[in-house]
Amino acid sequence: MRLRVTNPRDAGGAVLLFVVGGLLLVGQQSLPRGSAVNMGAGYVPNILGWGIMCIAILLTARSIRLGGPPLNAVPWRALISILGSFFVFAILIERAGLAFAAMATILVAAAAAAGFRWQSNLLLALALTTFSVVLFKFALGVAVSVWP
Amino acid sequence: MMEMFDHLALGFSVALSGNSLFYCFLGALIGTLIGVLPGIGPVTTIALLMPITFVLSPVSALIMLAGIYYGAQYGGSTTAILVNLPGEASSVVTTLDGYQMALQGRAGEALAIAAIGSFFAGCVATLLIAATGPLLSSIALEFGPAEYFALMCFGLVGSIVMASGSVIKAVAMIFLGLALGLVGTDVNSGDARFTFGMVELSDGIGFVPVAMGLFGVAEILRNLRTADDKRELVSARISGLWPGLSTLAKAFPAMVRGTTIGSILGLLPGGGATLSSFVAYVVEKKVAKDPSRFGHGAVEGVAGPESANNAGAQTSFVPMLVLGIPSNAVMALMAGAMMVHGIAPGPQVMTANPSLFWGVIASMWIGNLMLLIINLPLIGIWVALLKIPYRMMFPAIIVFCSIGAYSIDNSTFALVLTAMFGLLGYLLMEFDFEPAPLLLGFVLGPLMEENLRRAMLLSRGNPMTFVESPLSLFFMVGAAILLLIVLVPSIGRTRKTVFVED
Numbered sequence: 201m202r203l204r205v206t207n208p209r210d211a212g213g214a215v216l217l218f219v220v221g222g223l224l225l226v227g228q229q230s231l232p233r234g235s236a237v238n239m240g241a242g243y244v245p246n247i248l249g250w251g252i253m254c255i256a257i258l259l260t261a262r263s264i265r266l267g268g269p270p271l272n273a274v275p276w277r278a279l280i281s282i283l284g285s286f287f288v289f290a291i292l293i294e295r296a297g298l299a300f301a302a303m304a305t306i307l308v309a310a311a312a313a314a315g316f317r318w319q320s321n322l323l324l325a326l327a328l329t330t331f332s333v334v335l336f337k338f339a340l341g342v343a344v345s346v347w348p
Numbered sequence: 349m350m351e352m353f354d355h356l357a358l359g360f361s362v363a364l365s366g367n368s369l370f371y372c373f374l375g376a377l378i379g380t381l382i383g384v385l386p387g388i389g390p391v392t393t394i395a396l397l398m399p400i401t402f403v404l405s406p407v408s409a410l411i412m413l414a415g416i417y418y419g420a421q422y423g424g425s426t427t428a429i430l431v432n433l434p435g436e437a438s439s440v441v442t443t444l445d446g447y448q449m450a451l452q453g454r455a456g457e458a459l460a461i462a463a464i465g466s467f468f469a470g471c472v473a474t475l476l477i478a479a480t481g482p483l484l485s486s487i488a489l490e491f492g493p494a495e496y497f498a499l500m501c502f503g504l505v506g507s508i509v510m511a512s513g514s515v516i517k518a519v520a521m522i523f524l525g526l527a528l529g530l531v532g533t534d535v536n537s538g539d540a541r542f543t544f545g546m547v548e549l550s551d552g553i554g555f556v557p558v559a560m561g562l563f564g565v566a567e568i569l570r571n572l573r574t575a576d577d578k579r580e581l582v583s584a585r586i587s588g589l590w591p592g593l594s595t596l597a598k599a600f601p602a603m604v605r606g607t608t609i610g611s612i613l614g615l616l617p618g619g620g621a622t623l624s625s626f627v628a629y630v631v632e633k634k635v636a637k638d639p640s641r642f643g644h645g646a647v648e649g650v651a652g653p654e655s656a657n658n659a660g661a662q663t664s665f666v667p668m669l670v671l672g673i674p675s676n677a678v679m680a681l682m683a684g685a686m687m688v689h690g691i692a693p694g695p696q697v698m699t700a701n702p703s704l705f706w707g708v709i710a711s712m713w714i715g716n717l718m719l720l721i722i723n724l725p726l727i728g729i730w731v732a733l734l735k736i737p738y739r740m741m742f743p744a745i746i747v748f749c750s751i752g753a754y755s756i757d758n759s760t761f762a763l764v765l766t767a768m769f770g771l772l773g774y775l776l777m778e779f780d781f782e783p784a785p786l787l788l789g790f791v792l793g794p795l796m797e798e799n800l801r802r803a804m805l806l807s808r809g810n811p812m813t814f815v816e817s818p819l820s821l822f823f824m825v826g827a828a829i830l831l832l833i834v835l836v837p838s839i840g841r842t843r844k845t846v847f848v849e850d
Contacts, residue, residue, distance in 0.1 A: 213779035217520055224527055227542050231534075237809035239801045241534040241541055248527050255520045262516075271778060278572040279774070282565065282746065286767035289750040290760040302747050309746040312572055313739045321743075328744050332751055340403050342755040 207268030210259045217256035224249030278312040285309040297347045298337060302329040352478050359478075359706030363714050368411050371404065372711045375412035376718045379419020384427055384730045385741065389437070390420035391784075392567055394681045395559035396745065398688075399752035406689040407704050411711040413685055414665070417678055418712070421621055421661050422466055422719050425654055426730050429458045438621035438657040441629040445642060445649030452645050457591045459727060461599050461647055463720050464591075465655035469607040470716030473662035476611050477709050481698060484670045488695035493802035494813045498823035500796045503673045505827040506617025507785045508834060510676070515834050517781050525789020526796070528553055535794075536801065548761040555684040557762050558790060560749050561769025562776075562783040563677075568742045569774040591647075599651035602632055606652035610659030615666055620676040624660030625653035662712055668693055669705060673792070677784040680791045 205211045224245050234240025285308040292301035306325040310316065336342040362368060382393040393416055401409035424439040429446035442462065449458040491499070508518040531542045532552030543549040591599070609631060610624035632652040633639050642649050665682070667675050672694035674680040683693045691697060691704070698705045723730070753762040773783055807813035815821045 209779045212775070213517065213520065213781060216775060216779065217524070220524060220527060223542070224530075231539055231541060232537065235809065236804055236811075238805060239536075241537045241539040244797045244800070245527075245530055245541065248523055248530070252520070252523050252527065255516055255523065258516055259520070272573060275569065275573045278569055279771070282569055282572075282742075283767045283771060285746050286565075286750055286763045286770075289747075289754070290763040293754055293760065298751070302751070305747050305750055306743045309743040310739075312568075312742070324740055324743060328747055332747055336751050336755065340400060342403075342751070343758065344751075344755070 205263050207263040207266055208271045209268050210263035210266075212271065214256045214259035214263060217252050217259065221249050221252035221256055224252065277314070281308055281310075281312040293344065295348065298333055298344045299329055299346050300348070302332050351482070355482070355702070355706050356478050356710060358702060359708075359710030362407060362703050362707030363411070363710035367408060368707065368711055369714070371408045371412040372415050372715050373718055373722075375415020376419040376715050377415075377722055379416035379421075380423035380426075380719065380722055380730065381419075381733065382416075383420035383423020384733050385736070388567070388741075388745070389563075390417055391559075391677045391681065392564045392745075393420055394678060394685075395556070395563050396748055396752065398556055398559070398681065398685055399756055401685065402688060402756065406686070406691055406701075407707050409685060409689060410682070410704065410708045411715075413682060414708055414712060415715045415718075417682075418466075418470070418658065418661055418715060419719060419722075421657055422463070422723060423730065425462045425466075425657075426459065426723065426727070427734065429462065429650070430455060430731060431734060438625050438661075439653075440622075441625050441653045442650060444629070445644070445646050448643065448645035449647070449650065454645065457595060457647070458650050460591050460724065461595070461651050462654040463723055464596075465599065465603045465606065465651045466658040467716050467720050468603050469610060469655040469659035470662060470713060472607045473611055473614070473659045474709060474713040474716075476663060477666055477712075478706075480615075481666060481670055481705070481709070484666065485695040485698045488671050491695075491819070492817070493799040493806065494817055495820045495823070497796060497799040497803055498814055498820040498827075499671065499673055500792050500799070502823040502827040502830075503617040503667070503675060504785070504788060504792065505830045506675065507788045509830050510623065510784075513780055513782060517779075518785050521776075521781055521783065521785040522789040525786040525791075526793040528558065528786075529790050529793025530797070535798065546761075548759065552794075553790075554753075554756065554762055554765060555688065555791070556756055557753055557765035558769050559681055559684065559787065560753060561766045561771075562773035562787065564745060564749055565766065565770025566773025566777060566783070568745060569770065570777055571738060572742070595647055599647050602648035602651040603655040605631060605635070606655030607659045609652075610656035610661075611663045613656075614660035614663030614675075617667065617673065617675045620664040620678070621657040621661040624656040628652040628656030658716070665708075665712075669697060669708070670695060672795070674788060677787050680787045683791055 228242040228245040228249060231242030231245065232240035233242045233246060285305045288308050289301050289305040292304055303325050306328050307321060310321045310324065333346055337344065337346055363372065378397065379393065382388050383390070394413055397416060401412055404412065421438060424434060425442045428434045428439040428442040429450050432443050432447040434440040434443055446458045449455065504522050508515060508522065531549055533550050534541050540550060606628040609628045613624045613627060614620055629649060629652060632648045633642050636642065636648060664675050664679055667673050668679040668683055672692065674683045686693050691701065749766060750763060753766045754760065756762060776783055803813055814824055
């Protein structure tokens with residue numbers, strides 16, 4: 201009998217949990233375990249790690265026994281541009297100031313939607329940047345510089 | 349009894365100050381605005397706006413966040429009635445009869461009934477909180493570590509009951525949340541745990557990046573995957589905002605029933621606005637002489653659930669403020685916001701910070717009054733908002749998230765964390781996990797570990813301590829019963845109809 205993954209969503213969850221459980225179990229080895237009376241820093245992580253491992257095993261079993269809906273196509277465009285926009289902001293905020301960082305972040309994020317429209321996106325970025333600068337810098341007094 | 353009015357008087361003196369009124373109004377306004385926009389729920393809104401409130405005083409911050417919450421609740425019902433699109437999960441049932449009323453040209457009547465019902469529920473819930481709060485807090489002050497640990501177990505199991513979908517996956521989310529809560533320096537020993545050598549993690553993972561990433565960013569990623577939504581507005585002009593006396597007479601008993609249901613369910617762990625509105629609708633259908641009217645514009649079908657979700661939204665503050673145990677994702681955010689302000693939620697808040705506690709309670713009543721004023725005359729503006737395309741909304745959310753996450757302590761690390769949790773949130777959604785139990789686990793994790801360690805130390809390592817104290821036994825038995833309920837399949841099936849986001 202060949203084993204086949206019939207429920208990819210459970211399988212994906214199981215992989216995620218194996219990683220987290222594994223990290224917990226490996227990480228707690230360098231921590232003092234202590235005893236039930238006097239628990240050390242590693243006591244609870246050890247229990248949690250095994251708990252997560254048990255659930256991961258249960259999910260693995262489910263993923264090959266029960267059927268389930270297939271995974272959705274990975275939305276690469278949205279993932280790259282949305283997650284990338286945070287990195288753009290992180291890189292620019294201390295070097296280029298709030299105005300440029302916000303502009304760039306909005307433009308990169310807007311590219312997540314299908315069909316990038318330069319004109320309307322530039323307008324949107326300008327309007328939102330002005331709004332953010334006024335709101336955060338002047339109304340709320342956040343300590344950032346607006347210009348480089 | 350007199351004491352209760354003294355407390356409320358103190359509360360109103362705080363809530364009626366110019367500053368509080370302003371932030372209450374601002375919160376209710378922003379909440380309504382965002383509640384109307386489909387695609388952003390109250391959890392996302394609060395996560396998004398939380399950094400803004402950090403510059404305010406704790407009282408103003410909590411008043412504003414509370415305003416956002418019930419504003420969003422109410423804004424959600426406006427879209428439910430006019431566009432057949434629930435702005436929030438808690439107004440899903442309002443679409444059933446509210447939209448039908450709108451199609452019959454009774455949109456104004458439906459909106460007014462929803463507003464009046466919410467206001468009525470808000471008044472009753474405020475009084476109820478004022479009456480029960482001190483009682484609960486005096487009980488909670490007797491709690492030892494064992495009782496607290498048992499209560500938190502009960503709360504977490506409650507969030508499993510409320511999560512739709514698989515029980516195993518909800519348990520996994522709680523464990524994952526508890527694990528994330530471990531990161532940072534261990535308070536007892538000073539050992540760094542799971543920081544992977546990063547200095548930025550020595551204080552633990554920030555609450556804001558987790559909430560923004562899991563709810564805000566992940567939601568955008570999901571929305572971008574689904575095709576453009578079509579919104580069809582009821583085009584007829586909204587007229588006749590004042591319902592006739594006969595309609596009011598029909599709606600009033602439903603409001604009373606809805607308020608009762610909501611007030612009780614809001615107090616339970618895992619309860620809150622969403623569950624309350626579903627139960628209220630079912631009850632209305634059961635008690636009606638002619639249940640076939642439901643789904644065809646029955647006014648009770650709007651009045652009951654709308655009163656219930658508002659009452660539930662408000663009373664769900666009680667376990668958070670009084671016991672320090674958030675019962676749903678929104679309350680977890682509120683608890684997180686309080687901790688950022690240096691106030692640990694729990695029974696001591698009421699005695700150590702009476703003006704904060706009673707000020708927030710009183711501001712809820714004022715906020716409900718403001719909602720009545722904001723909503724009915726400004727309905728045209730809210731309808732116009734529905735025409736904003738999502739293409740323009742999500743870049744705005746992203747840039748506010750970025751500035752917000754960065755501004756907490758001017759750290760770019762928070763931005764990287766937000767992106768990472770956005771990715772995690774997206775993966776969890778893809779694999780059919782619900783992020784709400786994770787957030788509860790994350791907030792409660794450090795408290796649970798602390799209380800577990802202390803309880804075991806006090807009992808000299810005997811785990812029987814959790815069943816020997818009557819209160820602790822009560823919570824443990826409660827948790828066990830809840831777990832049994834979810835594991836019985838017939839009840840499990842009806843759980844699917846109850847939504848999670850609150």
